[in-house]
Amino acid sequence: MNRQVIVILHSPKLTCQSDRCHKLEAFAAVPTTATTTTTDIAWRSLLSRCRRRFKQTANDQRQQKQQQHRRDETSETSLVAVVRYLIPCSLAAKRLHPAADTPLNLGAERKLILRNTRISRHHMAPEIALHLITQECSIYHQPIGEDFCFRTEPFWGFFWPGGQALTRFILDNKQLFAGKRVLDVGCGCGASAIAARLIGANAATANDIDPTALQAALLNAELNSVDLEISSRNLIGQPCDDFDVVLIGDLFYDAEIASVLSPWLAQLAAKRKNIYIGDPGRHGLTEKRLWNMTQLARYRLPPDVCIENNGFSHASVWEFKSNS
Known part of the structure; x- marks a missing residue:
């Protein structure tokens, strides 16, 4: 009925x-x-x-x-606006093209980093202290213009969610990295490379085409009493024969950089390199690209990290696998 x-x-x-x-x-x-x-x-x-x-x-x-929110924030041209909205596109472009060739005064740059950052453990890997640009820093709220204190955007001053997840994964999985030669591509603050050294990697190289990022990574390594090697070469597309493990933290920002990273990582995976990717769900990691990846871990992001990163709530660690 x-x-x-x-x-x-x-x-x-x-x-x-x-x-x-x-x-x-x-x-x-x-x-x-x-x-x-x-x-x-x-x-x-x-x-x-x-x-x-x-x-x-x-x-x-x-x-x-x-x-509308993005347009409003961008119009302020403050560093916090760049961090929340402009970084995905501009970081992809910056990492794909060489930095300016003007000489860098390393001593002055290190002092500038120390003056404009705070030591922080307020992240997913509190075992590691980092010089970061926090809301307590005046530069965090400073408009970006010709008189900005750094010559490039200070991406290295922020611990991105994909990088946080990857660093946490490294610290929790010593057996995957101990005794290995590790390359951290687009290292930023260098946290993942530092984590690898802390848990027993034979060597870790922090790689970034921004020389200021490399100085920040070295300062962070000194803060945690570990030795890091650094490289300013654009290693994307290179064979990387000197490394066993390749780390990619939060670099899949959009289709442009993903189209460069994916075939390169496929070549490395075919040579039996271990490749680990930390990502909170960026546009570059499409469903098709995830076919070559295995999810190894998924982490809930702290509330403040969610707010500062456009509402991402989780970040995952993926292993890139060869098609063969």
Whole structure:
């Protein structure tokens, strides 16, 4: 016997709350008052359509809010705005092209790093102390212009979520790295290379085409009483025969850099290199690219890291595998 169900939708305006706590009006296409008589099957179908409509409306309005927020933040041209929104594109470009050839006064640069950072263990790998640009630093809020104290954006001053997950994974999996020769590509602050040395890697090389990043990595290594080798060469695309392990922390920012990294990593994997990637879900790691990867760990990010990184809530560590 079919059971008749009377469905009454009476909601002046249904709302939901986005991850940015903006109220989003939903069911825009559904009449505010409707009365329908239907069977259980039709009722489930109606609910399914309503849910799909709700999700689509919420997603569309969330994207609009985020785009407007991005425009507002970018217009401030402060370092915090660059950190939250501009870094994905500009970092990809910076890591793919050589830095300026102007000579760097290493002593002065090290002093500049120390003056504009704070020592922090407030991250997913508190065993490691790092010189980081935090909200307590005046440079964090300083507008970026011609008089900015560093000649390039200080990406090395932030411990990115993918890098945090990768560093945590290294510290928790000593057996994978002890006795190995490790290369940290696009090292930034150098935390992953430092972690490798702390758990017994024979050698670790911090690689970044930004010479200031390499000085920051060396300062962080000294802070943790480990020795690091450094390299300013653009090693992406190179055979890297001197290394057993390659670390990629938060470099898959977009399709452009991913299209360069993926074939190179495939070549290294074919030579039996161990490749570990830390990533919070960037656009460059598409579903197709994940076919060559095995997820080894997934971490929940601390609340402050979520806020500073556009709402990412988790970061994963992947192992890149050869197709053969």
